[in-house]
Amino acid sequence: MRIGNTYTQHFALETKQHEILGLDLGEGAPRRPLVMGLVLNGVWWAALLLIFGAPSKATFTAYFLPPLIITVYGAQRASIDRRWKITQWAIGIRYLVLGHRPIVSGGRRAATRSEWMNRRARWGTRLEFLVDSPLGGLIERWLGDEESIPQGAGAPIRLAARPRLFGPDAVVKAYGRKAMKQRGKS
Numbered sequence: 001m002r003i004g005n006t007y008t009q010h011f012a013l014e015t016k017q018h019e020i021l022g023l024d025l026g027e028g029a030p031r032r033p034l035v036m037g038l039v040l041n042g043v044w045w046a047a048l049l050l051i052f053g054a055p056s057k058a059t060f061t062a063y064f065l066p067p068l069i070i071t072v073y074g075a076q077r078a079s080i081d082r083r084w085k086i087t088q089w090a091i092g093i094r095y096l097v098l099g100h101r102p103i104v105s106g107g108r109r110a111a112t113r114s115e116w117m118n119r120r121a122r123w124g125t126r127l128e129f130l131v132d133s134p135l136g137g138l139i140e141r142w143l144g145d146e147e148s149i150p151q152g153a154g155a156p157i158r159l160a161a162r163p164r165l166f167g168p169d170a171v172v173k174a175y176g177r178k179a180m181k182q183r184g185k186s
Contacts, residue, residue: 033075036086041067096122 016028044067048055055063074086120127130139166174 030075033071036075037067037071040071 015031017031017034018025018028045063048063052059070086074084074089076085077083078085078088080088123130130136133139
């Protein structure tokens with residue numbers, strides 16, 4: 001299977017839906033946000049119907065507006081090109097709730113529990129507002145102790161790299177050695 005990557009926005013082609021149930025949409029609406037909106041709307045409506053029942057005139061806005069706003073703003077391009085805002089929101093929420101699990105040695109081994117960042121470190125400056133809220137005690141218990149901040153797996157690694165700049169004469173000399181080796185092999 002081959003995977004194609006689009007590196008420029010010029011080649012990112014979006015399919016469009018020009019008609020829905022016989023209703024003409026003119027130049028068409030992008031399909032991916034439409035599908036995202038339909039799925040989000042379906043999940044939202046199902047959850048609210050199970051919890052609160054059928055909507056009334058007063059609650060219809062609560063059933064209809066949140067998925068519409070999330071779809072409209074979430075389908076916009078994020079600061080990272082090729083990514084939607086809803087993807088950035090999901091990554092941010094996942095980071096705050098589940099945490100950051102570092103990649104150790106290029107993924108050769110899984111990070112131990114002591115190498116993860118704890119909740120208190122991840123939430124950082126957002127804590128002041130949350131702890132001052134009426135649910136402050138519950139949030140403090142969920143965040144854990146300040147002493148439970150994990151320590152590193154070992155001492156920091158010191159790198160002693162020295163950059164060297166080679167001029168054209170050194171490159172020609174090295175290329176000459178390479179050519180001599182190749183002539184000697186043949």
